[in-house]
Amino acid sequence: MNAPLTTVIPAPAPVLLPIEGETELFPVRRVYCVGRNYADHAIEMGHDPSREPPFFFQKNPDNLLVASDFPYPSLSSDVHHEVELVVALRSGGVNIPVEQALDCVYGYGVGIDFTRRDLQGEAKKLGRPWEIGKAFDHSAPVSALVPATQAGHPDKGGIWLMRNGEAAQRGDLSQMIWKVPEIIAELSKLFTLAPGDIIMTGTPAGVGPVTRGDRISCAVDGVATLVLNVV
Numbered sequence: 001m002n003a004p005l006t007t008v009i010p011a012p013a014p015v016l017l018p019i020e021g022e023t024e025l026f027p028v029r030r031v032y033c034v035g036r037n038y039a040d041h042a043i044e045m046g047h048d049p050s051r052e053p054p055f056f057f058q059k060n061p062d063n064l065l066v067a068s069d070f071p072y073p074s075l076s077s078d079v080h081h082e083v084e085l086v087v088a089l090r091s092g093g094v095n096i097p098v099e100q101a102l103d104c105v106y107g108y109g110v111g112i113d114f115t116r117r118d119l120q121g122e123a124k125k126l127g128r129p130w131e132i133g134k135a136f137d138h139s140a141p142v143s144a145l146v147p148a149t150q151a152g153h154p155d156k157g158g159i160w161l162m163r164n165g166e167a168a169q170r171g172d173l174s175q176m177i178w179k180v181p182e183i184i185a186e187l188s189k190l191f192t193l194a195p196g197d198i199i200m201t202g203t204p205a206g207v208g209p210v211t212r213g214d215r216i217s218c219a220v221d222g223v224a225t226l227v228l229n230v231v
Contacts, residue, residue, distance in 0.1 A: 015061040017088070017198075018144040019107070020224070026088055026106065026145055029196030031059040032187055033084075033113060033134070037177050037202025054178045054186050057130055059113075064198070065141040069229040072212050073136050076116035081210055082203035083161040083169050083218040085154070086111040087180055088145050092193030101181035102153050104193065110224045111142035112161070112216070113200055117209075140200065143224040151223050155179060159204060161218035171204025173220070178202075 016025035035055045072079060090106035113134070120133025156174040160167065178186065183201060187193060210216065210230045219225040 012062070015064055017064065017066060017109075017142065020144045020146045020150070022147075027196050028061040028064060028198055029194055030191075031061055031064065031140065031198045031200065032191075033057050033059060033200045034178065034183055034202045037183075038171055038175050038204045039177060040171070040175070040205035054183060056187060056190065057134060059135045059140050059200075061198075063135055063137065063140045064111075065138040066144075068138075068141070069231045070112075070114065070141055070210075070216070071138055071231055072210075073114075073116060073139070076118055078116070078118040079210055080115045080117045080207045081161055081163070081168065081216060081218075082113040082115060082207050083159060084111050084113055084200045084203050085159060085173060085180075085220050085223070086142055086145070087184075087199040087201060089184075089193060089197040089199070090195055092188070092195060092197060094188050094192050096185050096188040096193065098181045098185045101184035102148075104184055105148050105153065105180070106195075107145040107147040108151050108154065108220070108223050109143040109145045110159075110218055110220045110226050111140055111200055112218060112226070113203065114139045114141070114210075115207075141226060141228055142198075143226040146224055153180065154220065154223055157223075158221040159219070160221075161206070161216065163208070163210065164215050167206075168208055169204050169206035169218075171206075175204065176202060
């Protein structure tokens with residue numbers, strides 16, 4: 001018999017997301033994010049909303065935050081909320097045809113791409129990557145996943161975020177420049193997608209700062225809701 005594998009340091013714990021109504025968990029492999037995928041958000045960030053090819057960046061799997069309050073991060077005084085539809089993949093591949101892309105989807109949720117906007121802005125000015133602004137600890141709170149067998153494949157419906165009971169972001173999934181099947185197809189040209197991959201699909205207009213003590217609630221209507229405090 002082969003000897004069991006051992007590691008020189010403790011192996012990191014897997015990142016596991018809850019599934020609505022299930023005891024089984026969803027293991028996360030990678031987290032991809034889509035930039036400027038709503039025209040009104042592209043405009044508010046000072047960019048042309050025309051249908052340019054999508055661009056992607058990554059967060060780390062352990063940036064995902066489940067069933068917990070959001071700790072305000074260090075080295076920033078300008079942290080912004082960005083509510084997003086979350087897509088979880090059950091299969092993957094390369095060069096996936098748009099027509100087959102939804103076959104790869106396990107389910108959906110809602111999440112927040114918290115951004116240290118001041119650090120991101122400095123990185124942009126210097127032509128550097130955005131990781132310090134995007135991929136910090138706990139930067140991606142997410143809801144439990146809802147299987148596509150229950151939620152279907154939503155391509156329209158409200159996506160919104162409220163801060164302290166007041167509307168901050170409100171849009172509709174139909175406003176996404178690149179739809180979920182197109183996102184999956186385009187990503188699969190650049191990376192080999194696989195089961196366990198998470199895609200955060202972009203945010204509508206209305207992004208803005210949070211401070212300690214804020215109460216944040218957000219949702220993709222008919223899919224999932226997420227509520228947390230900034231601490």
